[in-house]
Amino acid sequence: MKKFIVRLLIIIAITFVADRGFGYVAKILYSRTTTTDEYKVNSVIYRMDDPVVFMGSSRAHHHYIPSIIGDTLQTGVYNAGLWGTRNTFFQYALLCNILQRYTPKTICWEIHPIDYLQTPFSSYETVDELAPFVNYSPECDALLKKSGQYYRCEVSHLYRYNSRFVNLLVGLTSHASSSNKGYKAMSGIFDTAHATVIKDKFPYPVSEEKVHYMQLFIDKCKEKHIQLILLYSPKFAVEDPSLFNIPDSLARKNGIPFINHYNMEGITGHPEYFYDWGHLNSNGAEKYSPIIASELKQYIHK
């Protein structure tokens, strides 16, 4: 028994030392990686310093071209949107991490029904992307606790970089472009002949928890005197207007603008501007960015 326990203790000791060692190496690799998500999160939290920031999920990531919008607004713009279902929980945790270092003047938040409905695969687990930032901001830690990752990340430093091995390696060998300021163009035209064109349906109930976190996001912006604007960019198919009741009421209640372009003449229904039914391609983004920029100008320079 004693011999077995000694063996167990040796294993624990080796694992602990290796975990800390490899965790440290992974941390360095993470800070240097140039792959999409890791690089973007790093850039947003550690390097971004523009006064106007676009936040949101993949639709924000691919729809807003900072150079075009910045030219119109005559100010620095950064696109902090990220690919994937980055719901309110993720956006709030990311905002709190950003605010640890600097405070933007304006945040334009591209919202999505995943931000306030109980959609599948869109709960606290979306915050897991921020596991490397454990102990960075208390709000992010609180959400990591809810997603079940916090204590694992505390125990194992290597676990913070779980499932990123290949990304970290690939990120060392490729070069990231800093000129696009977070925007990523999507090339390709929506093939309506072969794709199933479906009207966007979200038959899910409202998530009180998500709405609460949307309100926390708004409150945090107010507390830091950040001008917040809610956005909804065009989609290929027309959506049910009742889908926007929640952001409409939140915007009214808090006195913040909500620019809703879900059904925009000249873009909606035009496959040449879409990559798929939910995302604009580079042509669409180039057409839409000046439009939203001129509209934002009215609010930002008020």
Place this chain on the structure above:
Amino acid sequence: MVVNSINFLVFFLVVFIVYYSLFNGKSKLQNAWLLLASYFFYGFADWTMIPLLLIATAVFYGLGIAIGNYQKSNEKTASALSTLGVVLGIGLLVYFKYLNFFIQSFSDLFNAIGLHTQWYTLQILMPLGISFFTFKLISYVLEVKREHIEPCRSFVDFATYIAFFPTILSGPIDRPKPFLAQLSQGRTLNYEQASEGLKRIFWGMFMKTCVADRLAIYNDTIFENVVHHKGATVMFASLLYPIQMYADFAGYSEMAIGVGAILGIKVTENFRRPFFGQNVAEYWRRWHMSLTSWLTDYVFMPLNIKFRDLDKWGSILAIIINLVLVGLWHGANWTFALFGLYHGLLFVPLMLSGSFFKKSKTKSGLPAFGSVLKMILTFCLVSLGLILFRSASVKEAALVISRIANPSHWTDLFIDYKILSNGLFCMLILLWKDFKDEFLPNKQFLLAKYTQRYYYELTVSFYILLILFFGVLDGNQFIYFKF
């Protein structure tokens, strides 16, 4: 309580400490403690089925003793009692697992021939692990009847054999003779056995969390949206699925064997690197061995004797029936029956050519080119069969096969490298270890040569680090839990 969870770790630590500190070497107390732990474990998964498990155990315990008592004095009664045991065991399975399937199938059949009937399916909850513990119960009465074992006189020992917590939910299916013999002796911690057990637990956890659950993310995405994916992608997912399944099920078996070893109980082996089999017969000799050997002993052999007048075709018939039963054991669905039939038919050329009876020579060193080709062919045939296994209906399986077979869809392989790369990397580690164990078992590589003293500790640490770095720790239940 999933075996790869914190809950299980805490549970097992308590079991382990009490087992070896308070009851060390005292077989009766250790068995009673194991029984209590096993019922707690089973109840944690589904407490409503505990009475069923208990009653079934008590009935078969009584049957075993009765068969033993009548064996010498009245063999007819003993035979009748063992037949009753088999009928009861199969009855349990049929009622809980297959009744609705039969009702639905008959209803469909009558409707198809124009006889419109009103059949109602029943709301029956299937007890967890029923396929595993009923097979243990049946084998027990048959072994007693065949006088391979003495009837177990201790109810606690017998109930512990049936409900042994590492194996009750997903196997392996232990045979009564070796298992009960182990329970009859007190156990003290065996350093070598426990160390090996610990290593196998972490290796199994690696297989489950890093390979099976990682590949499942990709495969589920593809199989749940087959219509949206092209032939090449569906084919790629179909080739990955056998490895996912192997890592899932063999991973669980490794953990169960490891937990058993730490408790001083040798659990039967269940997998032996199945993808290195050079034909389907060899594949089945390496895959889910505890089930296939069970069916060989209790179904194939008796059938083979019964059909001996038919010569080779009798054996073929016996093997097809055997494999259809293997298929149906997995679930009440025509897809599983077809899965079994498909494998049964793959045996026909082997039986006719005589290859079925030949075992590949085990030579040390790397396999010959021809052998590699045979392994690849076997793997492809197995992958094709598993499409039936993976599909919810025959229609769905046909859709998957039609996507693969349609050349117009053989473009644009969809690979999200972020989702897949980690799983593929871990899969290579798994295949490398299997390859080494199969063909180069005595070869020592660099790390082993220079770290002799702490090689074991480094190996286990390496597995833990792999799990931390690659594992899906919020993972799914094991695939075989539903069987």
